[in-house]
Amino acid sequence: MVALSLPAAAAVAVFGSLYGAAARGFLGVPLTLVSSLIVYSGALQFAIVALLGAGATTLPLLLTAGVLNLRHLVLGAALRSRLESGPLRRALLGFFLVDETFGFAIAAGNAAEPRAVGAATERTLLYSGLTLYVAWLVGTVVGVLGGGLAAVEGLAGALFPVLFIGLAALAVTRRSHVVRAVAAALLTAGVALLLPDLRLLAPVVAGVLVALPGGDR
């Protein structure tokens, strides 16, 4: 599963370079590098650049961070039952919890023997998290240095839906999961069309809403 995170890492590096190139003009080189080092969130960092470009002050930046990061609470809760180590190690693993690493960790846990679910989940979260983190940092440095990878942006952009479809397929363990996944996709599309301002929150809200009703078959 960690090896399968390499294509995702390549795409993350491309977007890191785009971020580095875009953020350099607003944050300067040092803060651009520090932002990728300590924030490590593509969605939030691109949003910060867009907000700064629109002349936003500190409060909108903080509110945006709060809203965009809400999804981590859901991802963390869904992962919690699979993590068996102590709070300190879980606190370390928490830094690497992003959409993609969550997917790899869930998939690794699903593929493991019942007694090895915790170890497989934690190992995958750590190693795929490190891989994607390094890719994000390297991409940012490349972008800051002016070596943007815009030529392959299209290919990198295509990887994310493919990756998420693959992770959805891996996460399906019952027929009812397929129905819920389709319902969540339709709900997300509806929100994107009707309430575009909530588009970034839609995936997690839809995921939770369709998980609540009914039983499993």
Next chain:
Amino acid sequence: MSLLVLVTLALITYASRAAAVVLLPRPSPRFETILSRIPAPIFASLATATLLGDGGALASGPTLAAAAGALLLSPARALLPCLIGGAAGYAVGVLLG
């Protein structure tokens, strides 16, 4: 933007990631059942979100073709076939575009 604001943003982000995995007790079996239903819908939703831009605009032809290729091989329930299907779909999309 100052370093202080940046550090605050980083702290908000980290706190959101660590809060549930560090502070939550292991969930009850009932809650765990509900949580186990969440990943597939979230990934399907994320895939949808990456295919729709601002105002519901669709992604490029090759990206849609890549998603279709991955979807076609998703019944295999393995990541590698989906990646291969996505790559093939992307190539077809580029050729047709």
